[in-house]
Amino acid sequence: MFIKQIPFLKAERLVSRSAFNVLLTLVISVTIASCGTNDDNNSSTNFDRSELLNNYADNIAIPAYEEYVSSTNNLLTAVHEFALSPEDNNKLLTCIEHLKIVSLKWQLASLFDFGPASDYALLEFTNSYPTSTDDIESSIGDESWIAGQASNIDNVGLPALDYLLNEEGAMDKLNANPERVEHLVKQVEFLNEQGELVLETWKSSYHANFVSMTGTEMGSSIGAMLNAFNRVFEANIRKQKLGLPSGVSTFSGNPLPSHVEAKYANYWSIDLLYEALLSIEKIYMGNSSSSNFIDMEGVGFDDYLISLGDEAFGQGLNNDIVAQIQSSKEAVLSLNDPLSEFVLTNQETCIYVYTELQALVVLFKVDMMSSLGVLITYQDNDGD
């Protein structure tokens, strides 16, 4: 049996209210916009994408991993030395100093979350927080515990090390329990090993692959890199580092101070957020990350946009992005450590900083992607 013809009252325009839906909407606008601009933009420019990819591989991605791995090597040496004399407070302090360096170096490396990093789930194993302290405690002394199991994502990586090294009374706890120190060493070994694996894969095989896929279609290197860049910025920087702790991204709007990054160190959260923005800037500009080539101007997405000409979606967009990166960085400096307390006392300021970051997300994810004719292929919330 069939019913035909349903009369209806014209619906109000559907207005999405939550930040969540606004995000989803952005995904769509990109898709639609890129259909219109894809061809003309790409065909009207002689931009050398191969040079761009070589610059990203040789001067940014690989050096970023090298510096990150070098910092995890140093941390490993420090914990090995601490393990030999766990009563030595200075040795612990050295470990903590190195952990902070690793955490800072991680920010740039984290933005290359595709290819080898994605194969080894580097981001998930390295920086998923808040960490499960219950799981960390129960795995201490457990011979069968294997760091790389998927179920351990919530108790390994930088957040677990932050807990073991920076929690209140860390020194006494470590000094009193050799198994705790052993677990610390295991954790750092795993962190280091993961970084080395990804770096090696980039150098040995992925590099050639990466620089050869010069298109902008799905599966191309530019597509993979820009999708990761946008996704990490949106989810791991904007939402995780600030949105959740400040309550901008929670359903209730209540701040979640326990969700700040490096919460046991307590005074690192803003440095890490700032470093993340510097990393965003480096990648956008294509500037070398290697300390041997400080401020080396390479061919980056800024040049790609400029090559599109003196248009709103070309040079004009580049100007907007550069300005917005600047104001985002300035905004972050209006936050104060410890962020876990600041989100409770100064939520308004946090919301202001968040809107600055959000404006940058839109410029990258909607405008830049459309100008470059690259599709966003990830979603904020998976289907099915």
Place this chain on the structure above:
Amino acid sequence: MTFFASCNPDKSGCTDPSASNYDDNAEEDDGSCSYDVTVPADYTFIDNNGFSTVSFSGQHQRLNMLSEMTTYMKTANGGAVVDGATLINMFGNESHTWEDCDNLEMTGSSKQLRSKTVGGDPETVAQFEGWMNALGSATTGELEGAGVVTSNDGTKSYMQNAMGHEWTQLIEKGLMGACFYYNISQVYLGEGKMNVANDDADPSAEDYYTTMEHHWDEAYGYFTSISECINNDRFWLKYATDINLNSRNSMDVIDLAFRTGRAAISSDLLPLRDAQIQIIREELELVCGAIAIHYINGAIENIGDDAIRNHELSEAKAFIMSLPYGENTMVSLADANSIQSTIGDNFYNVTTASLIDARSQLASYLGISSADAESL
């Protein structure tokens, strides 16, 4: 049978070009648009080659997950020990072996309730997991004041905490809101999942449905009761069936809107689809609020029976808590909290007056008359 609204002589009429009675001269829409669309009597949609274009197996899995969790939690009412960690594993579908009576390959599947609960909102997830742990501790006697409470007539027993909260209800009905209702109203019928491709079906690659059709089906999946092995109606379909306000049955309204909207999508009539979205959202919100009122009434009737009153109030609490999870709701989170505080947190101390007060608040937000509210 075809229905055409008559055209107005002035400048109002149907302004939607996709309507069959589109009026080129009309400047203001008068709600008269009608459409040539075939709406099937049940939710069956097939393509030209006879292949079904409907799929919502992920939703089916999650409905079954919640059913299994509920069955397990209810064993606490009979005095059994319930393990909080097991419940949390079920919630996240981590290392849990499901009974899986519909053979959906739930064990080890990527589908889970947790990440879909208000999009994985950490605060909401923590609240549910906290209740799961508390229920577990209560069943081993580790939680002071918690225990199985039996009704005055001795026929009903419920595991409740010291304030009369029944975790099983808060979790089951709460997830109906935070997961199923949220995903229908805000996610799958939201702009992000609706402003998508509607021409990308590719039967030669066994992709029988468009992205938009699929998202619509996913919304519908969360509303259904679908199961081969579970015979009783469950979740939203069951509750919507119970609500008959304003001379209509809510299940009929929602079901028709889902079928009409799906047919509209397949005919690419998006304004017609949008009208159905509006109907579904509003009617589901009405169901959610009406059910909360129904349970408040149950508590009023059984005010002197601790077990029953607390049970009814736990149900009511979960449905009130669910109201803000809809899109553009009449009841905000602050409103819902205010209604809860009118009832009072300790169910042993509630008064009939405070319950009547909470009922009036709810009814007024939802536009339900006081006569209707009393009879729910």
